[in-house]
Amino acid sequence: MAILQPHGHGHDNEIETLDAFDRAAAGGSLVGRRVQSLDLTDRTAALLAADATAAVFLGCRMAPDAAAKVRADGALVFPPVPGVPFDPYRGLLYTPGELFDGLDRDGYAATPDARTYAWFQRTMRDGDVFASMLRAVHDDAISDALDERLASVPVVGVMGGHAMARGTDAYAGAARLGRSLARAGLTVATGGGPGAMEAANLGAYAAPHPDGMLDEALLLLGKEPSYAPSIGDWARAAFDVRDRWPEGGDSIGIPTWFYGHEPPNAFAGHIAKYFANATREDGLLARCTAGVVYLPGAAGTVQEIFDNATPNYYESRGEPTPMVLVNRTHWTEHLPAWPLLRALAEGRPMAARIALVDTVEEAARELLRLSGL
Structure with a gap:
């Protein structure tokens, strides 16, 4: 079918902003383009004038005559989905401001993040096939947006427990x-939640600022050490830091509504939030092209170590991604993942790309050495 044959290839064929739409429509052709989640109600004249053969409109708002015209051209039109607190066709990653919109006005429970988590809990219980389809479409759109954001960018993952409190x-x-990894030119990616994840995103945010900024920010955040009992107070403290020191460095957070009781942190510049935790875990580790640093954590962090170790174990071209574990006592005595990881690595290319260190300063140096940066 012609509708399945895009006019371009991959991400180059997608239109995700009004500026991009205006540029394409000015040439008179939307042939084969994929237009994602745009309000085109003010672009009726452009839609009537442009050829939309084999185009696909995903969740775009259009005037009725414009929608009829592009359908007549042979375009597929997937209308916006009413009654859900998220956009399944979104073309871009989330921002902290978007997920926490309305926090100061109505409290955390009224934010898009909290409302989407409530929707997820409800629809998971009732087993509605339409809801499961919307979740799958959303997560695929997020993966597409994440690939675009991280194309040709060296990414380092920082993994660790959610229970790590501010002020410690x-x-x-x-x-x-x-901060050290961001200043070395790497894009920091975390699981996007509280604890160690928030701390690493905070460090990346602080990277462009003088060193003293991070010290001051840590003191301010320490007044709200945990998201329990109040997610709202915890999040407001982070936004206060962002307001005091704007224009921080970018980083990526990749959280999940599967663990929606853990809120996303506000220091990741871009947030790829998923419904499916398995998709989120695999996608996070697969995109860490410059390696992963593992801070002390519990079951989730142990799982991430061996999720990462498996493709490294089977890597036959000598290009496994670096893995650096921090805190010798934790990883050899408390949760002895290191001996098993080292045993797995013996005799394989990954053996030269794993390390156990005692401090975060050593971890940054070792990661950069192992990744050749």
Whole structure:
């Protein structure tokens, strides 16, 4: 079918902003283009004038005559989905401001993040096939947006437990690690939640600022050490830091509504939030092209170590991604993942790309050495 044959290839064929739409429509052709989640109600004249053969409109708002015309051209039109608190066809990653919209006005429960989590819990229980389809479409759109954002960018993952509290030495260390990696030219990616994840995203945010900014920010955040009992107070403290020191460095957070009781942190510049945790976990690790640093954590972090170890174990071209574990006591005695990882690596190319260190300063240096940066 002609509708399945795009006029271009991959992401080059997608239109995700009004500026991009205007540029394409000015040439008179939308042939084969994929237009994602745009309000085109003010672009009726352009839609009536442009050839939309084999185009696909995903969740775009259009005037009735414009929608009829592009359908007559042979375009597929997937209308916006009413009654859900998220856009399944979105073309871009989330921002912290978008997920926490309305926090100061109506409280956390009224934010898009909280409302989407409530929708997810409800639809998971009732088993509605339409809801499961919307979740799958959303997650695929997020993966597409994440691929676009990280194309040709060296990405380093920082993994660690969600329970790491603000105001602790461990949290400060994770923040310094994120800052060091960002200043080395890497894009920091985390699981996007609280604890060690927030700390690493905070460090990346602090990277363009003088060193003293991070010290001050840590003191301010320490007044709200955890998202329990109040997610709202915890999030407001982060936005206060962002307001005081705007124009921070970018980083990526990749959280999930599967663990929606853990809110996303506000320091990741771009957030790829998923419904399916398995998709989120695999996608996060697969995109860490410059390696992963593992801070002390519990079951989730152990799972991430061996999710990463499996493709490294089977990598036959000598290009496994670096893995650096931080805190010798934690990973050899408390949760002895390191001996098993080392045993798996013996005699394989990955053996030269794993390391166990004691401090975050050593971790940054070792990661950069192993990745050749």
